[in-house]
Amino acid sequence: MKPLLVAAIFFSAACARHDGNEAQHESLRKLGHDITKVVASAKNPDSVDDPTAFRYRVHQQVIPLRERLERIRQHTNTGVRTDGANDKDPTDKQMKDRDKVEAELNQMEEQLNQIDSPPAETPNAADRLAEDANRSSYWKRFGPYLAERQWGTVREDYSGDQNGWSYFPHAQAQSRAYRWGEDGLLGLADRQARLCFAPALWNGNDPCLKERLFGLTGPEGNHGEDVKELYYYLDATPTASYLKALYKYPHERFPYEKLLQEANDRKRDMRLPEYELIDTGCFERGYFDMLVQYAKADAEDILIRLSFTNR
Ligand SMILES: *[C@@H]1O[C@H](CO)[C@@H](O)[C@H](O)[C@H]1NC(C)=O
Numbered sequence: 414m415k416p417l418l419v420a421a422i423f424f425s426a427a428c429a430r431h432d433g434n435e436a437q438h439e440s441l442r443k444l445g446h447d448i449t450k451v452v453a454s455a456k457n458p459d460s461v462d463d464p465t466a467f468r469y470r471v472h473q474q475v476i477p478l479r480e481r482l483e484r485i486r487q488h489t490n491t492g493v494r495t496d497g498a499n500d501k502d503p504t505d506k507q508m509k510d511r512d513k514v515e516a517e518l519n520q521m522e523e524q525l526n527q528i529d530s531p532p533a534e535t536p537n538a539a540d541r542l543a544e545d546a547n548r549s550s551y552w553k554r555f556g557p558y559l560a561e562r563q564w565g566t567v568r569e570d571y572s573g574d575q576n577g578w579s580y581f582p583h584a585q586a587q588s589r590a591y592r593w594g595e596d597g598l599l600g601l602a603d604r605q606a607r608l609c610f611a612p613a614l615w616n617g618n619d620p621c622l623k624e625r626l627f628g629l630t631g632p633e634g635n636h637g638e639d640v641k642e643l644y645y646y647l648d649a650t651p652t653a654s655y656l657k658a659l660y661k662y663p664h665e666r667f668p669y670e671k672l673l674q675e676a677n678d679r680k681r682d683m684r685l686p687e688y689e690l691i692d693t694g695c696f697e698r699g700y701f702d703m704l705v706q707y708a709k710a711d712a713e714d715i716l717i718r719l720s721f722t723n724r
Contacts, residue, residue: 437488441517444481448521451475455528475525482525486518541652551712556653557646559600559609561626562586565638568593578630578638587621596625599644599658599705601715612703612719618666627669634687635679641672641690656707664699700724 455471544550564586570577597611614623628640648657675688702722709715
């Protein structure tokens with residue numbers, strides 16, 4: 414094994430010496446390729462539903478490209494080769510090569526400059542966290558603190574026989590007041606839930622508004638408690654300065670009864686899987702996508718956007 418290992422080291426050293434320029438050109442070529450890709454996507458934001466978030470993402474991609482560009486530039490200017498050896502005085506050809514590389518780098522930089530203006534309100538999470546920590550600005554006062562469901566929780570259990578599930582099922586949530594909290598769909602609240610915001614939906618077919626997540630209580634589910642909804646938390650910053658979530662609401666009557674009934678039927682055999690909302694086929698017959706976005710201009714200046722798409 415030993416002679417082979419030594420040979421390999423010599424071989425790679427020799428390659429590095431001869432391919433210094435090659436390696437440099439290769440990294441230039443790659444950098445150029447990446448820049449072209451990012452520039453192309455930045456110039457084509459038509460399909461993007463959230464331009465601010467999109468620009469922020471492009472900006473994040475530009476930072477490492479800029480760093481690589483700077484490294485290559487340093488590399489050409491100092492005459493340090495990829496193998497780490499210092500060049501002697503550069504020859505005419507080397508000077509020419511450097512001018513060429515420099516021109517290419519300038520061109521790339523110009524391309525980056527065209528798109529690299531960060532969004533006016535670039536979120537600076539670290540500053541906001543520090544301001545919140547030293548209490549100069551309460552960035553965390555409002556956030557996604559509103560519960561998805563408050564029904565069937567031990568906090569609301571006044572049953573007297575510790576039967577919290579049956580004491581407050583989903584069906585009663587529309588007609589009874591909670592004692593210790595609130596709930597809502599993809600909502601926003603201050604940290605003590607004194608001021609809460611959440612959308613309420615109606616598809617024209619349901620017997621009640623869709624104001625909170627539906628689910629089965631422990632005794633109702635064939636494998637215990639289970640929320641039967643489709644919803645996704647898509648994005649969030651540490652201070653909740655930007656939040657994004659998606660809720661899917663069927664056009665047809667929400668299959669409350671079917672979900673309850675089917676779960677009950679499946680209790681006959683513990684090995685049977687759970688029956689989920691998607692299994693009812695309701696989404697194949699059309700649904701609404703509700704995209705909820707929250708953005709803070711200031712700790713207590715909050716913009717809310719609800720976008721609906723008919724699917
Ligand atoms: C609080 O933190 C922010 C961010 O680091 C800083 O700019 C500000 O001066 C601090 N304020 C106080 C009162 O310490």
